[in-house]
Amino acid sequence: MIATQIRQKDALFYFVAYPAEDLLNRVRFISRFYAEGETIEPEKPGEEDDEVARFVAQIERSDRAFQRQLSRAKVRAIRNFYETAATQPPIPGPVLLFTPEPLRFEPLGELTSVGHLEEPGQRYLIIDGQHRLAALYFYARSHPEEARGLHVPCVIFDGRSEDFAAEMFVIINATPTRINKSHLVDLYERVSWSAPDRRLAARVVNLLYAEPDSPLRYRINRLGGRSRQEKWILQAELFNELHRWIRRDWPTLAEEASGPHLAQRLYGQVRDLLKVAAELWGDAWGHPEYMITRPVTLKALIRVCADLAAQDAEPEVGRRGRWALRLAPWAELKRTFRADGFYERFPAKGQVERVARIHRELARAAGLSVRNAGAARPSRSENA
Secondary structure (H helix, E strand, O other), X not given: XXXXXXXXXXXXXXXXXXXXXXXXXXXXXXXXXXXXXXXXXXXXXXXXXXXXXXXXXXXXXXXXXXXXXXXXXXXXXXXXXXXXXXXXXXXXXXXXXEEOOOOXXXXXXXXXXXXXXXXXXXXXXXXXXXXXXXXXXXXXXXXXXXXXXXXXXXXXXEOOOHHHHHHHHHHHHHOOOOOOHHHHHHHHHHOOOOOHHHHHHHHHHHHHHHOOOOOOOOOEEOOOOOOOOXXXXXXXXXXXHHHHHHHHOHHHHHHHOOOOXXXXXXXXXXXXXXXXXXXXXHHHOXXXXXXXXXXXXXXXXXXXXXXXXXXXXXXXXXXXXXXXXXXXXXXXXXXXXEOOOHHHHOOOOOHHHHHHHHHHHHHHHOOOOOOOOOOOOOOHHHHO
């Protein structure tokens, strides 16, 4: 196929006008999902004749994927636009495609930037434009002759790892469309420009979600409730508390941050604190009539963990027993965390103030001094 080769700094990619029919045969649609220790079946279509719903339900789901879930409503809206757009191009913006295969490019004579680009042996991954192409799929089925004459502008990236594609997805979507923060947290480890403190916090969150001995295993809501299991806290909320702790201690943590052991060490501290809390509060842990495993209390527990770890993190051997003795007075606070009257017992103007009040109460009961350091101001890339 004829392509234009484009160079930007160290990057090399290609611009192609792809015939719609050929393109649809060469792309794969992938949505991001999270394993829950169980098989997640595709959502069943609401109506038997809902072809869009059936298409979305059959899309491959992979734990290596990075795309958001396809929106049926958005696919239908774009397909309707293709059908009604008469005086303007239906697909004016380029679709971004990726293949890990290095593609051979042969310049046309003296035109070194224009030439023949070979096509990959495997299907392209869609970095940006999966809704547009899904809508094109249905448009081609209902208007085959019109679709056959369409050429889709495409930008093709080749010869990189899939982490490169994930990074491109974040760069493209973080600012204009505001990626779900929990989705962005899950990609931090795969984004090269992400600050090391955020990557570290993301690793700890992932360990808390996935490790078999974690009290929060599968209890973290990573993308807004796809699993049937009850969730206790949003991934973004947990990440913010861990990042608050890590940013405060970054001067002492920075040297270890690039190694694999620091995330495990911090995870172990949070795990031990939560296990002790679960033991002290017994059947109230996870009980719907108590506020102990609600976000407001879990965030306060992370802050207590930071306080306690600063004083008594080492040695790891025997740490849980030491902490159980130190936090034993918490058992007397069990009734304080009953849902009935909880907000009257911890009055506040909002959750930020309420988390701080719970933190102070838990620290006071354990004889801990509260470390007076607020959350670090988020960087521009975190706000993006």
